[in-house]
Amino acid sequence: MKMIHWEHIIEIGLKNAVMFSMLLILITINFSLTGNIAKKNEESQKVENNYKSTYGETTFYWMTEALKDQEYYNYMEGDSNGSSYKKMTDLLNELWNEKSFQFYTCNNQTLILKGKMKDIFLEGYEDGDFSDAVKTENGKDISMVKSVQVSSGFFDCNNIQINSGRAFSKEDYLYTEGKTIPVIMGKAYKDYYKIGDILDANFIMEDMKMEVVGFLEDKSFFLSYFENDFVSLERYILIPAWNFSDKSEFSKMATLTQLNGNIKANQGYEELSEQINNIVKKYNSKWQMNIEDPNSDSGTNVVKKYQKMTSQVSNQFNILVILIMIFIVISLVINIFSILEKYKYNFSVELLCGAGFWDIYKESMGFTISLILLGNLGSTLYLFINDSGKNSIILVDILSIVIVAIMAVASYIHIKRMNLGDIIGGEE
Amino acid sequence: MFLTLEEINVIYGKKEGRVHALKDLCLGIEEGEFVTIMGKSGCGKSTLLNVLGAIRKPTKGIYKFKGKDIGEMRDAGLAKFRNKNLGFVLQNFALLNDRSVYDNVSLPLKYMKTGAKEQRKRVGAILKEMDLLNKISKYPSELSGGQKQRVALARALVTKPKLLLADEPTGSLDEETGIQIMELLREINEEGTTIVMVTHDKEFANYGNHLITMKDGRIIKEE
Ligand SMILES: Nc1ncnc2c1ncn2[C@@H]1O[C@H](COP(=O)(O)OP(=O)(O)O)[C@@H](O)[C@H]1O
Ligand SMILES: [Mg+2]
Secondary structure, three states, X not given: OOOOOHHHHHHHHHHOHHHHHHHHXXXXXXXXXXXXXXXXXXXXXXXXXXXXXXXXXXXEEEEEEOOOHXXXXXXXXXXXXXXXXXXXXXXXXXHHHOOOOEEEEEEEEEEEEEOOOOHHHEOOOOOXXXXXXXXXXXXXXXXXXEEEEEOOHHHHHXXXXXXXXXXXXXXXXXXXXXXXXXXXXXXXXXXXXXXXXXXXXXXXXXEEEEEEEEEEOOOOEEEEOOOOEEEEOOOOEEEEOOEEOOOOHHHHHHHHHOOOEEEEEOOOHHHHHHHHHHHHXXXXXXXXXXEEOOOOOHHHXXXXXXXXXHHHHHHHHHHHHHHHHHHHHHXXXXXXXXXXXXXXXXXXXXXXXXXXXXXXXXHHHHHHHHHHHHHHHHHHHHHHHOOOOHHHXXXXXXXXXXXXXXHHHHHHHHHHOOOHHHHOOOOO | OOEEEEEEXXXXXXXXXXXXXXXXXXXXXXXXXXXXXEEOOOOOXXXXXXXXXXXXXXXXXXXXXXXXEXXXXXXXXXXXXXHHHEEEEEOOOOOOOOOOHHHHHHHHHHHOOOOXXXXXXXXXXXXXXXXXXXXXXXXXHHOOHHHHHHHHHHHHHOOOOOEEEEEOOOOOOOHHHHHXXXXXXXXXXXXXXXXXXXXXXXXXXXXXXXXXXXXXXXXXXXX
């Protein structure tokens, strides 16, 4: 007897409409929840993979210039022939070009723009303290915004992509006085600026014009020494690190700040420190660079920290999906088996009238599958509307199949043990 | 022989809870017989009906129906066998209380995949025979005991079974109604349906032409 008696299933559904609806709502909500979490998990997995492919197993170190006051004074003012400045630029270029490790300039610097900027771009906005970030100077508003000055290695090492416009060219890394400085803006600026816009800016006390040449991809992050963390570039302005054609006070100061950056290296901290010190000593034995190892304490190793966090998230996700599955199965077992018990007498009568075990099994499974199918449809619709992606929907489908399979086995065992034949002579 | 049981044993449960309900039971029934089974409560009468009804497979032994070994059939085959050849009437009527008389009586025909027209024709005919046409859309709770048992009989007979199995069909009825049902059974038997009926009532047992007495899972008297 192949056919399924849908009229019996519908009848059972209607007679137990409250239980059916409750189960349906429960399944739909749980499926939707699962799909939603799956989406979140996928996103965090993506971020983790992104970190891994960007930063891999290599270690990052921070470098900051640590000239003693006297040396700083000597550098800025002391030598009239500019030999110190020349040595400093040579040192910077040697570090930029070094092959046994990769140094790039990554210098968080306040940029002052004329006019009143949106709050989100202001310095300190993320910490909630940006009241000082807009000032009035000579009757005009000026705003302090977040910027990073970077050398070309910054883009490779942090895997940063341009969304529109262009990246920095070789030309852009050269500075001549009065030149309009090309800048690349974080994604959030895109709503307010367009490529070609000119900004009136002041950078390290130097007035200059800046031109917007590009915008960054949505999810761009960089390793920030300041924050000891990954920081979104969404609200940052990127300024190229320069080689200067002049030796003004500005170029001296800027050259020095351009020594602040990150080092990507495979050798250990000791070896790297020694290597860098040797390079620095070649130019001036009194100059000092400060190398920091953020990995010395695993708690501050941001890459490892993030990897640990995301793997925790995905572990929790797996556990949650299993818990939800168990929850649904238990709810189904309790309710459907109670319906089966309620209908035991009816099933027995059907057995006498020529129904087989499979007819009764099919009725029970038809009820279960209807529930799961409707719940699946409901949650798929929800996930679809919420743009949760194909994988969430597939996960819910897999979950449905697994639950149906478990219920198929459980119902089989249960109905086999119901002793429907007891209807004859069971009274005495 | 219409049907034969050879050394049938039925054992319920396992280990300490074991009940040996039928012990090496042998029985032959000819077509058209009216078999009545008597015996004390718990002697295995209902178990015997379960075996004859192909609802319980004997733990050991062979059950042949018109020469066919029932023990070799699988679930779907057994269901079909029951549907085609057997009708059941029980003490408690075994009606679906949430369905009308019509739906109750037509249930076996559904499993037979009888067409809707044919269903209506056959249900109508059998209900007329049982004098129940005016109750066709009533529910079991609206019927008297005798009427309920006639509905059960109609349902058992609507497929024109070869064998009618009855487990104390008069057990829940008063004497007068019981006699009515027995008269009906006699009629059905005279029309050619083989009947196996379990009863406690000696007088009703005498309606049969093949009287069996059981004790402790065995047949102790056959006449
Ligand atoms: N499903 C069952 N599980 C265990 N024992 C049963 C079951 N059905 C019947 N029995 C036992 O088998 C014996 C025979 O029962 P039954 O065939 O119903 O006797 P009768 O119908 O003659 O009163 C009894 O001892 C009864 O308790
Ligand atoms: Mg009995």
